[in-house]
Structures are given as structure tokens and as C-alpha cells.
Amino acid sequence: MIYFYAAMAVAAWLFLVGVYGIVTSRNLIHLCLCLVVVQASTYVLLTAVGYRPGGIAPIFADVKQTDKAVDPVIQALMLTDIVVEATVVALLLALTVQIKKKTGTLNPDKVNLMRG
């Protein structure tokens, strides 16, 4: 039981640290990586929720089929999470490239695309 709360606490810590990084970021690439940290918190949370005491991996290639495995639905959800993260980060980095080109700076405080 204690590991469950430990994992929940780690997830909360990763989330808050990542958001802190985003808030105080002085560099857009650093900001993208902080977002990756925030997303890592969802992996920890999902793994903790899907875990069962004494459960094995839900793969029955080498072991006899059993229902004493961890939740495969949650694991599939996490796989989706990882794929989406990778593509979102690629998109954000492309936006960063464009911002650097247009404004000449990567500091989010100095980026000002509005021209009156």
C-alpha cells in the first residue's frame, strides 16, 4: 500500500517541478523539456494505478496465461501517452525554430510577435 502513495507522491512532485520549470523558463527549448517532465508524471501515475500487488507483466509468451497480471488497459493507455508526447514535442520544437527565426530570441519573456 505504501508504494502506491509513494508513486502518487512522485507523480505530483514531477508535475509540480515541471510546471515550475515552465513558469520560470528563460529558454523555449528548456520549456519544451519541462513539458516532457510534466508528462513523465502521468506515466508514473498511470503505472501506479494499473499495478497490482504481485502482478506480472501482461505478456504470456513465456508464462502460462493468468489473470494475476497488471492492468493491460492502463499500459496501452500509457503507450498512447508516450507516442503523443513525442509528436507534440516535435511540433513544439518546430514552433521554437520559427520563433527564433522571426524574433531572434529564445527567451519567452522577450518574444513579442504582436506588432501594432
Place this chain on the structure above:
Amino acid sequence: MRHPGRMGIFFTGAAAVAALYALSAIRLPGPEDVRGEYMRIINGECVTFRHVTDAVTAVNFDFRGFDTLGEEFILFVSVMGTLVLLRQTDAKPGAWAPDALSPGRAVGASDALRVWILAMTGPTVLFGIYTVIHGQLTPGGGFQGGVILATAPLLLYLAESFDVFRRITSHRYLEIVEAVGAGAYGVIGLLALFRGREFMANIFHLGKGGNDINLFSGGTIPVINAAVGIEVTAGFVLLLYAFLQEMLERKEAGS
């Protein structure tokens, strides 16, 4: 910190989130008390009814196949978005001509590094294909294997040059291959409608089951896995291509 107001807002919000999170986490039922019916059913029956040993792949490409279709199109759309963003260039006309892109060797590639990378490229491709086609048996699948496959051209870029990278990843065909991979998933899902079943139903022959489960077991699952593998490989190579192209263009422009 130059933004005391911003930090104040952050710490107020963070404290509120932490408090609410702790409150809800304590009230959650513990893992011992969770009775996930889907977990029990899928873990208990995926070998019997779908002839696959990897329950996660069975969820992703069969029981929850419709969601993974959406996931695949998220990948597809964000690759397209990245390409569009990186192509919005204010470089002078002619900068895209092949002559402008001959940067020679990648920086700092020693002979030892080049030989070792070239030796590892073949095994990388093999491992990627292995991961894709064994998706329904062992951990792996189209998404994971596709990313591994996409690193093979990148290794060639590190060992040789961007010209080599571009020669083996001809841009125009890659886009077609990516679209075909993405479309094949939807087409396999639609095939079920012609057989009078629901969308994404597993209509193909399930192949050998029990203790004889092999690469061809699982009906539509290995076919969809292969389609996803093709799409992910092409998509990630396109991403790498776009970023490298962008980088070299800036080098040419001297910025």
C-alpha cells in the same frame, strides 16, 4: 526573480493543486481493492480469443483499436504540422536546390565512430523489423519498432553525410509511404463493415492458437501493427529530415 507576481500565482496554484491531489489520492481505493473487470477479462482471455500473447498489443490494436486509429492520426497530423512549420522559410530562392546542401561529413565523426556506426546500421534495421512483427507476441509493436527503424538513416547521417541521408530517404516517396501506412489502418477497420461486422472488428483468420501462437496469429493485429510500423518509420524519418534540412539551411545562411 523578475516576476514576483508570476511566482505568487504559481505558488498559490501549486499549493491548491497539491492539496486537492493529496485529498483525492487518499480517498482512492488501494490496488488490492481495485476490481478492473476489463483487466480480468483481457488478461484471462486474450490468448484464447485473439491468439496473441501480448495483452497490451491486443488492447491497443483490437479491443481499443478505434482509439489507436485516433492516436495514429495525431502522429500523422503533427508530423504534417511540423513539416509545414519548418518549410515556412524566408531563405532566398534557390536555397532548396541540392547544390546548397552539400555540407560534407557530419562534425567530429572519427573513423572509429564511422566504422562502428556502419556496422550497427544493419542490426538496427533488423531489430526494428523484429520489434514490429513480434508486436503481438512480446513487448513491442508498430510504434516502438517504427521509431527504432527511423534511427537507422540517422545513424547513416552521423557516419556519412546529409547527402547519404537524403539519398536513402527520398522525400517525395516517404510522404506517400507515410500516407499509405496511415490509410491502411483505416482501410483494415472498414473491411469489417463489408463483412457485416462493426468497425475495427477482428475479421481475419486468427491463425494458430494455444501453444502454437506464431507471427501470423492474431488476425488483423499483426497486419495493423505492420501498417503502423510503416507509418511511424516514415513519419519520424520525415521529422528528422525536416529538422536536419532546417539546420543545414541556417548553416548555409551563416546564422
